[in-house]
Amino acid sequence: MYEGVDLSRVPRHVAIIMDGNGRWANARGLHRTQGHAAGEPALFDVIDGALEMGVKWLTAYTFSTENWSRDEYEVEFLMHFNVDLLQRRRDELHAKGIRIHFIGDRNDPRVPDDLRKRIEDAEELTRGNEAMHMVFAFNYGGRNEIVAAVGEIAAKVRAGNIEPEDIDAGTIAAHLYLPEMPDPDLVIRTSGELRTSNYLLWESAYSEYVFTPVLWPDFDRHTLAECIVEYQSRNRRFGSAEDLSVPPRRGGTDSPAGDRD
Numbered sequence: 001m002y003e004g005v006d007l008s009r010v011p012r013h014v015a016i017i018m019d020g021n022g023r024w025a026n027a028r029g030l031h032r033t034q035g036h037a038a039g040e041p042a043l044f045d046v047i048d049g050a051l052e053m054g055v056k057w058l059t060a061y062t063f064s065t066e067n068w069s070r071d072e073y074e075v076e077f078l079m080h081f082n083v084d085l086l087q088r089r090r091d092e093l094h095a096k097g098i099r100i101h102f103i104g105d106r107n108d109p110r111v112p113d114d115l116r117k118r119i120e121d122a123e124e125l126t127r128g129n130e131a132m133h134m135v136f137a138f139n140y141g142g143r144n145e146i147v148a149a150v151g152e153i154a155a156k157v158r159a160g161n162i163e164p165e166d167i168d169a170g171t172i173a174a175h176l177y178l179p180e181m182p183d184p185d186l187v188i189r190t191s192g193e194l195r196t197s198n199y200l201l202w203e204s205a206y207s208e209y210v211f212t213p214v215l216w217p218d219f220d221r222h223t224l225a226e227c228i229v230e231y232q233s234r235n236r237r238f239g240s241a242e243d244l245s246v247p248p249r250r251g252g253t254d255s256p257a258g259d260r261d
Contacts, residue, residue, distance in 0.1 A: 011185035013057035020191030020215030038217035049221020065141035097131030103177035104140030142201030149175035
């Protein structure tokens with residue numbers, strides 16, 4: 001079904017920067033918000049494909065901390081769209097055994113209360129699911145995540161719970177938004193743009209990047225498979241001279257990430 005994909009070597013964690021909704025809409029004489037709406041079926045087709053291929057973690061960049069600077073109407077649409085999406089699709093994901101997570105600053109006062117409540121409800125409902133982890137990066141920024149982690153560590157140092165000399169990469173990793181999330185093996189960006197856009201800056205230190213010209217609403221499970229084939233064609237060394245089959249843990253190099261769930 002997925003030509004060329006070696007199902008025994010599928011990346012454990014795939015993270016996606018879903019880009020090109022606005023350009024897709026503009027090319028069709030539509031408002032940008034209609035491009036965002038068209039991106040929903042693309043996302044859920046990709047979720048189904050990832051599940052079928054055996055991807056265990058899938059992370060989607062749904063709203064960045066920089067997106068607040070967009071047109072007020074577009075921002076308002078995206079807030080309501082996320083509320084509506086969770087209301088319509090939460091039970092569907094739950095029925096498939098998918099656990100829902102959100103990373104980002106959900107306590108930002110600009111986030112509507114009803115959306116914050118639906119986020120909490122979705123996480124709680126799916127807490128026991130194990131088929132796949134679906135992570136929505138909402139009101140997310142990589143720099144903000146690291147700053148928040150450093151702030152938590154500083155507070156613990158001040159309280160005497162951590163000694164400054166004991167702080168290492170593992171300490172920071174343990175204070176990220178979702179510490180149990182493994183680092184992404186593969187990061188995909190659609191629409192032909194060649195930027196990381198403040199996405200998973202800490203976690204993607206040794207990720208493989210695939211950039212595709214496909215605009216997000218035209219992306220589907222088969223495009224995902226093509227990106228995975230590209231990923232599987234590469235040798236991952238993680239700073240070593242030798243090809244390594246699994247990456248080091250995000251907090252250090254002493255043990256492989258493959259033993260994390």
